[in-house]
Amino acid sequence: MNSTSLEITKNATTLSLNFFGEFNLYVVSSYEQKIKASNYEKYQHIDINLDKLYYLDTAAAIFLNNFLKKLKKNNINYSINCEKTELLDTLKLVQKYHVNLDNIEKPQHNFLYKIGNEFHKRFVDFMIFIAFLGKLFSTKLFVIKNIKNIRIKEIFFEVNENAIKAIGIIALTSFLIGLVVAYQSAYQLKLYGANIFIVDMIGISMLRELAPILTAIIIAGRSGSAFTAQIGAMKITEELDAMRTMGFDPYLFLVIPKILALMITMPVLIFIADIMGVLAGMIVANIELGITPEMFLSRFSEVVDIKHFYIGIFKGPFFAFLIATIGIYRGLVVKNDTQSIGFNTTRSVVESIFAVIICDALFSIAFTNLGI
Amino acid sequence: MSNAINESIIKVRNVKTIFDDRIVHNGLNLDVKKGEIYGLLGPSGCGKTTLLKEMVMLQNYHGGNIDILGYNLSSVDENDAQALRRQWGVLFQAGALFSSLSLADNIALGLIEYSDLSQKMIDEIVAFKINLVGLKQEDKRLFPSQISGGMKKKAALARALSLDPKLLFLDEPTSGLDPISAREFDTLILKLRELLGLSIVMVSHDLRSIYDTLDRIAVIDNKKIIYEGNLKDIKNDKSEFIQTFFRANV
Numbered sequence: 341m342n343s344t345s346l347e348i349t350k351n352a353t354t355l356s357l358n359f360f361g362e363f364n365l366y367v368v369s370s371y372e373q374k375i376k377a378s379n380y381e382k383y384q385h386i387d388i389n390l391d392k393l394y395y396l397d398t399a400a401a402i403f404l405n406n407f408l409k410k411l412k413k414n415n416i417n418y419s420i421n422c423e424k425t426e427l428l429d430t431l432k433l434v435q436k437y438h439v440n441l442d443n444i445e446k447p448q449h450n451f452l453y454k455i456g457n458e459f460h461k462r463f464v465d466f467m468i469f470i471a472f473l474g475k476l477f478s479t480k481l482f483v484i485k486n487i488k489n490i491r492i493k494e495i496f497f498e499v500n501e502n503a504i505k506a507i508g509i510i511a512l513t514s515f516l517i518g519l520v521v522a523y524q525s526a527y528q529l530k531l532y533g534a535n536i537f538i539v540d541m542i543g544i545s546m547l548r549e550l551a552p553i554l555t556a557i558i559i560a561g562r563s564g565s566a567f568t569a570q571i572g573a574m575k576i577t578e579e580l581d582a583m584r585t586m587g588f589d590p591y592l593f594l595v596i597p598k599i600l601a602l603m604i605t606m607p608v609l610i611f612i613a614d615i616m617g618v619l620a621g622m623i624v625a626n627i628e629l630g631i632t633p634e635m636f637l638s639r640f641s642e643v644v645d646i647k648h649f650y651i652g653i654f655k656g657p658f659f660a661f662l663i664a665t666i667g668i669y670r671g672l673v674v675k676n677d678t679q680s681i682g683f684n685t686t687r688s689v690v691e692s693i694f695a696v697i698i699c700d701a702l703f704s705i706a707f708t709n710l711g712i
Numbered sequence: 713m714s715n716a717i718n719e720s721i722i723k724v725r726n727v728k729t730i731f732d733d734r735i736v737h738n739g740l741n742l743d744v745k746k747g748e749i750y751g752l753l754g755p756s757g758c759g760k761t762t763l764l765k766e767m768v769m770l771q772n773y774h775g776g777n778i779d780i781l782g783y784n785l786s787s788v789d790e791n792d793a794q795a796l797r798r799q800w801g802v803l804f805q806a807g808a809l810f811s812s813l814s815l816a817d818n819i820a821l822g823l824i825e826y827s828d829l830s831q832k833m834i835d836e837i838v839a840f841k842i843n844l845v846g847l848k849q850e851d852k853r854l855f856p857s858q859i860s861g862g863m864k865k866k867a868a869l870a871r872a873l874s875l876d877p878k879l880l881f882l883d884e885p886t887s888g889l890d891p892i893s894a895r896e897f898d899t900l901i902l903k904l905r906e907l908l909g910l911s912i913v914m915v916s917h918d919l920r921s922i923y924d925t926l927d928r929i930a931v932i933d934n935k936k937i938i939y940e941g942n943l944k945d946i947k948n949d950k951s952e953f954i955q956t957f958f959r960a961n962v
Binding site for chain 1: 849
């Protein structure tokens with residue numbers, strides 16, 4: 341087979357383009373430059389020699405066709421030498437299915453349209469969220485009324501998946517955070533000789549704020565994202581639609597069990613986080629500040645009010661509700677494409693952590709004002 | 713190329729496939745010739761799609777040899793494999809269009825990645841391919857989630873054709889289409905073969921499609937090829953699957 345190339349020969353009035361080998365989309369660009377560089381517009385006649393060409397693909401044929409049209413427009417004569425009918429057929433095919441791109445205008449939108457469109461999208465999103473909450477509420481009422489219909493098996497499945505399997509990571513994280521907080525404050529407290537206050541410090545911060553927030557963040561990252569991905573994937577594979585047609589309400593079978601399971605188990609997880617955080621504080625106090633566990637515990641029951649523990653636990657179900665509803669809502673609004681799952685999973689985690697922190701801030705203000 | 717009308721572009725020799733402890737293929741042999749439309753048929757689970765996946769290097773086989781366009785798949789290196797991948801187009805059963813890209817971008821992707829064509833040229837090629845497979849120009853800005861199954865198949869076919877492949881693999885091209893769209897698709901495939909000189913390998917269960925488009929057929933059953941040849945003689949074959957399939961459907 342001869343090698344692929346384009347040779348251009350010139351004489352006074354005629355320019356000859358001799359194509360060799362294979363004219364395909366990988367060489368179109370270089371040929372285009374070569375032809376442009378030859379100043380073909382100055383010639384009266386152009387010879388296009390395809391005799392030595394054995395293959396012409398459609399991209400190259402489109403290029404050739406455009407070139408011929410340009411010649412016609414500039415009133416330059418041309419002739420095509422080609423004996424192979426396949427090549428001419430390809431050229432004819434391209435002419436037959438040619439699309440004039442100039443006639444297809446792209447939709448142009450002005451600024452006002454874009455703002456309006458964006459606002460409308462947000463508004464619709466918001467309404468969908470309200471509709472979701474409404475549906476959730478009515479399903480909850482239904483569950484309360486028909487307590488027999490509650491899906492015990494599903495709830496325990498979710499408890500196992502989202503809480504029992506998360507105990508390890510929550511315990512470990514809480515222990516490490518307790519260790520870090522205690523270690524950092526031990527150094528500062530030592531400077532003032534206020535060693536024993538580490539008990540107040542660890543006790544109150546862990547029970548009241550750190551353990552609930554920490555647990556919520558881990559659960560949001562772990563279960564919130566899983567809810568979104570699972571429900572989103574079920575939506576794409578039409579499993580949700582299948583459930584509906586078979587009379588299984590997805591809210592009853594998927595949504596409520598997940599929310600209830602998290603709401604039930606979150607206080608337990610926070611309790612575990614409390615224990616591990618305080619345990620870490622106790623260890624640091626013993627090693628760094630010489631406070632024995634007995635001393636630590638007696639001081640603990642003296643200064644750390646039981647209300648701090650209750651407040652921490654009390655936040656659990658609220659955080660759990662936020663995480664579960666946002667995760668599920670994000671799953672339900674997944675559109676019919678794969679990118680949407682990734683997008684909504686990210687949003688789910690970010691939004692639920694944000695919601696948890698906002699909720700915590702509100703609780704903080706409320707409890708302080710109530711004097712608790 | 714006129715010299716090679718009988719040249720085999722796919723040679724499958726004694727291919728064995730084993731999944732865990734289950735033998736799927738036990739010594740398959742077949743030849744696909746240049747310019748023909750070749751069908752793979754067989755009962756569910758016989759490994760038609762597996763064989764197709766082995767041909768396009770998505771799946772390893774455990775014995776024997778597959779040779780495509782002169783490349784031996786058992787010993788092909790990464791550069792050759794990449795070159796080979798540009799010479800074929802694959803149409804998946806559900807289209808497998810990239811859902812984050814519009815139809816036009818799906819079709820343009822290969823051109824953008826593998827060629828140095830200008831954007832204008834690419835737009836023009838995309839418009840041509842869209843027209844060729846029978847989609848409308850205004851459809852090309854839509855996303856895969858916004859179009860029907862038949863349009864998805866056409867768009868996926870346009871994507872498969874974007875680099876002007878010499879060989880086209882189709883996995884159940886008419887499944888999931890209504891009869892009218894299915895016949896249209898058959899006509900389209902025949903037309904493309906004639907216009908672009910493609911060789912086509914397809915897996916199909918659609919009897920109309922089999923009779924209308926195929927030149928030759930291979931039937932896989934019980935881990936072996938039980939029939940390879942043209943459609944005229946197939947009814948004389950005594951095997952159970954062929955008898956049931958072709959008698960029940962005629």
